[in-house]
Amino acid sequence: MTATQRESAHAKINLYLHVTGRRADGYHLLDSVAVFAGAADVLEVEIAARQGAALDLRIDGMFGAGLVGDDTTNLVVRAASALRAWVGADAAALPSLDAVLHKELPVASGIGGGSADAAAALRTVMRAWNLNLPRAELINIATGLGADVPVCLDQVPTRMSGIGEILRPAPVMPQCGMMLVNCGMSVSTPAIFRARKGGFSPAPDLPARWDTLSDMVATLSGLNNDLEEAACEVCPTIREVLSALRAAPGCRFARMSGSGATCFALFDTPEAADLAQDAVARPGWWVWSGDLYRKGCAA
């Protein structure tokens, strides 16, 4: 690897999210279909002329101000550290890396931006250091960084279970457009899991494919995001976002993603989603429209 490596880290959208149980350590067992939107952060990584396997991170972009690059809690830095630990003593001979994160996705917003960054860092750093981790080891390291990191490694529609580490193919996706709206309030994932009331939901049977958006909407209408009610209690503006999306021309379906506050809406086409932007936009709201990220997806 010589030139700058550029990886896009796409927004993860939970089309539904059922909390199916709870582990002894407090983590929740989930069943969800995650898809990826065109909206993305971008991570650039370059090999530096120094050894020691350190990663120096600079951050810019629309949402970069809320994050500090030299913070060892940044998930990009933590991903590189986890790989360095996996290599062990030999890591001292590996080159250090200079990275820039263009942060375009809202932080702590239910679309896994930090998780997508961590997964992008794992992909790029493995290439830079020529590491061939067995898949099970990689999933293990990813899960240690966050429950959403494993699904972000491949960025294809995926059925997630366990706490997020068990990955299977999702139903084949139909053509559609998507809108994402965030009201500008950060929502803490652990706080929403804690605030959740009610029991557990079963994992549904899903078809192998959704040929049309109507097929997909029919399935999704019978399922839930089990974190939506708790998130709306903590951040009532989510209800306003959902109402605005459902009232938008051409909207076929709307729901909150992950632990919130970002909500998504489905449209017949990306163009239909683009056309509805003006009807949804409010001061201070982040609005994105376009297609699903479909790289690597089977037709």
Ligand SMILES: C[C@](O)(CO)[C@H](O)COP(=O)(O)OP(=O)(O)OC[C@H]1O[C@@H](n2ccc(N)nc2=O)[C@H](O)[C@@H]1O
């Ligand atoms: C809600 C989802 O976005 C759905 O995709 C994810 O499960 C959240 O994944 P994440 O943000 O990567 O979560 P982590 O950083 O691993 O966990 C943050 C906190 O959320 C809670 N948490 C998270 C995932 C999970 N399956 N059960 C949990 O109870 C735990 O309190 C945990 O300490």
Ligand SMILES: Nc1ncnc2c1ncn2[C@@H]1O[C@H](COP(=O)(O)OP(=O)(O)OP(=O)(O)O)[C@@H](O)[C@H]1O
């Ligand atoms: N590179 C990063 N980008 C965003 N957040 C980061 C990053 N590194 C660390 N974090 C921290 O991780 C936390 C979760 O961020 P993230 O944006 O992934 O949340 P989220 O969208 O709610 O994720 P999820 O949908 O997985 O719950 C934030 O509190 C943030 O401070």
